[in-house]
Amino acid sequence: MTTIVYPAQPEQILKSLSRLWTALGEEEKHQGKPTVLRACAMTLIVATDEPDLGFSASQTIAELMHEHPSRGIVLAISDRAERDLQARVFAQCWKPFGKAQQICCEQIEVTVRPQSFPLVGPTLSGLLAADLPVVFWCRHHAALAPAATSDQTAGIGAVMRLATKTILDTKDMDLECLFRRMQQWRTIGRLIADLEWTRLTAWREPIACLFDTVRDNPYSNFDRVEVAYTGDTVPASAVYLAAWLAHPFKAKVSLRETSGPSPGIQKVMLHSPGEIVVLERDRSDHMTLASTRTREREYNYTEPTLYSLMNEELAIIGSDPAFDSAFEHAQEILNSVR
């Protein structure tokens, strides 16, 4: 069931949502028992300039609802929008395996003309789920690019002001420009997350395991980190990984291009005087951790999807000290590489 709301006044949108829940409740009256559970643990706002008018963003939100029930608000910014601001409300429902009751989350799709993007703040303010965190997922690539217009910059600024946390993705973006802007946002107190950092968890976890045995750890004296990646430009993930590893141990960093089964990081090497430890993605679904001394371990590797990355990020609403530290030092590494 969907309802178009125009003009997109928060009051009107909220009334539509209320009517939606009333309609869903009708079924309960017939059955005489609760059949729908209304679920909401946060407001998730997605801004997108993708040509599908937010369709793929809505699909990912629908998947995420299962783990992170939320009031989803998709802002589709497009020249093709029929009106300045127009909203549509509907419910995302699913029935957990083996359960009789449906779980439903509400979703609001707002189509916005580009010139109205800076003006979305008041509308969104009225739509936030009360007293719950607000996460902003910025999928508006043009607004993150060096050539972003003032409307685009103001637009994401307006949403960011409402957000507890902003998630963006520096993959395939101009890192120098975007790192600079991220630093500016961080300076004024915005909580920023980068999905390129999230992609690293599968790499960071096995490496971190090596340092669990603290006493007489043979690895703690490594002095050089080497990160090999595929692609023409250095991915942010390679810079982050190098920063995360090198900083605590004051190790030197080298980044180099290589070949591999798919884009991204392929190999990490930790060089110490007596040993070299290598974590390598030797197949598309497999990683091996080996050292010149003794150990060898195998790990499954799954190429992360947007869903899995967002799923991980939405579980962290507050600050992320490991990322904060890596980001600080990633800027230095990026500057030295350039």
Add this chain to the structure above:
Amino acid sequence: MSLALQTTAELNPLQDSLRFGRRVPPCAIVIFGASGDLTKRKLLPSLYRLFYERRIPPSFAVIGSSRTPMSDDQFREKMRNSVSHFLEDAPFDGDVWSSFAQCLFYIPGDLNDPASYDRIKQKLNQVEQSHKTAGNVLFYLSTQPSHYEEVVAELGAHGLAHGNGWRRVIIEKPFGHDLASARRLNDEIHKVFEEAAIYRIDHYLGKETVQNILAFRFGNGIFEPLWNRRYVDHVQITAAESIGVEGRGAYYQETGALRDMIQNHLSQVMATVAMEPPTVFDADNVRDERAKLLRAVRIMKPEEVAKFAVAGQYGPAHVGGQDLPGFRQEPGVSPDSQTDTYAAVTFFIDNWRWAGVPFYIRTGKRLPKRVTDVAIQFHAPPLGLFNQETRTGLMAPRPNLLVLRIQPDEGISLRFLSKSPGSGMRLRPVSMDFNYGSSFGERTPTAYETLLVDAMSGDPTLYTRQDMVEASWQIVEPILEVWGNTKFDFPNYAAGTWGPKEADEMLERQGRKWRVP
């Protein structure tokens, strides 16, 4: 999190507890009693699910052992059928099973045959090479409790308690059948394994909702100030089952509800509800506080047992168009059995926080529905401003009630009074509800998934320690002794009812009544 893990996390500069999952090192699990119910209903479905979610590493193997002659392939096929049948809240994936099955092995053998342990040792050496299990082994004793001492002794005699990696042993409940036997069993196990390697499982402690009691109490600022005798009138803990003994009559006849549920699961739940906050959230501190609480429970004198404890046994009944047998009519049960299928006990905790507050615990089979919850009933307001309406019979006064629902419909609700719309001050009880599903999506790990990961990772926080086991035997032992010398007039409640009338009378004598969950 254990102290060891925490220290490691603090010192490891690359640790990232926000994102990294619990580390499960490579290991092999040896299950004794592999053709039994627990293995097929709980252990294998949990291990499969952990494998499905990639929460256990590829360097992993399971060696099942029991008397039933089977090949590896027959064991795999049998477990495939069980897992696909008993998997909870999750679909079965044939492809994932094919990979998982490669980690399953079977060694037939008698528990008292030394040659069986030699074959297990040989297989462990094999999988250490083929599956790179690093010599780490977790032994799971899922046998009849009477075999525990024997199996552990054989593990020691065959050098299986030590090896290239760590060695741990999980022991299912019941840990002894009274205080003396629990102590004896502990002494025997300690001859082979150190305390740090002994994991006494109580699966209630692994339930998300039981763990959430600690989060609810100590992660929020508003509840703990009310959590004491000044505000709490009494606490009711209910664990009701609608089913009977389901073919386990012979086993159950030797156990009874008090031993089966209250001595272990429900006393641990009570300890979780009533314990003091630990100074640090780690295994030792959390277990210290639980143990301290159990030691503060007043031990009944024999003459007090009749006043504070009620035994029951269900009789036959016609429920929902179906004739249900009484306990004495169940297969394997003696026709004059004196076993309690229902037990209700009033405990008092003699410490500063809870002095004078009764904790009512009841459990039983063939009750009207399956439900486990904890209800904290607060004192009524000091002044009855709205009693006038009560005198008209519109509403009896009802104190606030906080209910922690452990299963099913996991969640928390707070009952309070609200004005009914319209003229006049007519009040009506309403409920403020938190349901897990409305905030945390669809699936939470089962208790066995949680506890297996903890044991493999070396975190004993949710396992019981010997002092906790002994303290919980101490509080039920006087009741067991009196009941053991009593000839009850059983059956005293019909299937499908909330237990014997004596249980209602126990509360009525104190001016209270059981909730209807």
